[in-house]
Amino acid sequence: xxxxxxxxxxxxxxxxxxxxxxxxxxxxxxxxxxxxxxxxxxxxxxxxxxxxxxxxxxxxxxxxxxxxxxxxxxxxxxxxxxxxxxxxxxxxxxxxxxxxxxxxxxxxxxxxxxxxxxxxxxxxxxxxxxxxxxxxxxxxxxxxxxxxxxxxxxxxxxxxxxxxxxxxxxxxxxxxxxxxxxxxxxxxxxxxxxxxxxxxxxxxxxxxxxxxxxxxxxxxxxxxxxxxxxxxxxxxxxxxxxxxxxxxxxxxxxxxxxxxxxxxxxxxxxxxxxxxxxxxxxxxxxxxxxxxxxxxxxxxxxxxxxx
Numbered sequence: 203x204x205x206x207x208x209x210x211x212x213x214x215x216x217x218x219x220x221x222x223x224x225x226x227x228x229x230x231x232x233x234x235x236x237x238x239x240x241x242x243x244x245x246x247x248x249x250x251x252x253x254x255x256x257x258x259x260x261x262x263x264x265x266x267x268x269x270x271x272x273x274x275x276x277x278x279x280x281x282x283x284x285x286x287x288x289x290x291x292x293x294x295x296x297x298x299x300x301x302x303x304x305x306x307x308x309x310x311x312x313x314x315x316x317x318x319x320x321x322x323x324x325x326x327x328x329x330x331x332x333x334x335x336x337x338x339x340x341x342x343x344x345x346x347x348x349x350x351x352x353x354x355x356x357x358x359x360x361x362x363x364x365x366x367x368x369x370x371x372x373x374x375x376x377x378x379x380x381x382x383x384x385x386x387x388x389x390x391x392x393x394x395x396x397x398x399x400x401x402x403x404x405x406x407x408x409x410x411x412x413x414x415x416x417x418x419x420x421x422x423x424x425x426x427x428x429x430x431x432x433x434x435x436x437x438x439x440x441x442x443x444x445x446x447x448x449x450x451x452x453x454x455x456x457x458x459x460x461x462x463x464x465x466x467x468x469x470x471x472x473x474x475x476x477x478x479x480x481x482x483x484x485x486x487x488x489x490x491x492x493x494x495x496x497x498x499x500x501x502x503x504x505x506x507x508x509x
Contacts, residue, residue: 236261236270243309247271255309272313278305278370281320285378286328288335290343297378298335300327302358303371311366319365323358327372330357340379347374 237260238244244256248268263269285299302323306312316322334353335343343350351372359369379387 230265234263234265234268236263241276243274243276244270245272245274245309245313252310252314272309274306274309274312276306276309278303281323282375283324283327285376286331288332290335290338290340292339294340294379294383296335296340296343296380296383297376298331299375300331300354301373301375302327302369303373304362304367304369306366307368308366311364313366315365319362319367322365323362323367323369326361327354327358330354340383344377344379347377350374 236244236256238256238258240258242258244261246253246256246263246268248264252271253268281302281304283300283302285297287295288298289295304323312319331350331354334350338346338350351374354372355369358372362369
């Protein structure tokens with residue numbers, strides 16, 4: 203039985219070898235087929251030399267000759283760098299950390315242009331930031347973020363073109379001045395707030411005083427107009443009264459004239475008026491100096507009495 207078993211094993215050896223070879227060939231072919239995802243590129247080398255760059259899709263490489271040197275994402279990336287010590291123009295040392303938004307535009311330059319490009323960008327951003335801040339004073343540094351961001355982006359973008367990288371945006375994340383500067387700034391801000399508060403209070407008091415003065419002015423004007431109106435009404439009433447008296451006197455004279463009154467009647471009426479005046483204790487009767495007038499008046503009275 204043993205020879206038979208050995209014979210059977212010897213006959214299956216070539217089949218097993220063929221199967222193994224087929225499996226190895228299949229594995230090699232399968233490993234040579236590559237699918238490049240979206241927003242990704244593969245840098246291909248042939249015998250250690252750059253061959254091509256694969257874009258999105260299905261690709262096949264020559265086994266043992268071609269290899270994927272680097273897989274590069276074309277998405278925009280963010281590099282958050284540690285704070286850097288910088289010195290302003292007025293010799294104030296502060297800590298500033300930056301955030302760089304970049305994107306790979308040329309995979310070949312990104313692969314072969316520079317070793318460890320992110321570290322290169324970090325060092326370049328640090329030196330650029332020191333150069334820019336060195337030309338600015340502390341107050342300008344705190345209020346010129348947009349200017350600093352724009353200058354850094356332009357400088358970094360120009361320098362990274364040779365590396366196949368485009369810098370889209372640079373932001374100053376934090377500007378941290380020394381502790382004593384922070385305390386001084388807080389005191390200054392507090393003083394500014396108190397100043398604005400005092401100004402607002404003074405303006406409010408001024409506005410209130412103006413409103414009160416305007417109210418008193420309007421009240422005085424209204425009182426003056428009311429007094430003026432009262433005086434006018436009183437004067438008009440007096441004028442109307444005088445006019446009424448004058449009209450009554452004129453009518454009386456006209457009536458005397460119409461009835462044909464003579465001198466005797468007029469003299470009699472005059473005596474009656476004198477008699478009424480004499481009844482008053484505060485009335486003084488003045489005797490006219492014209493004695494002829496008195497004699498004539500007496501004769502007239504006698505004649506009237508006889509009749």
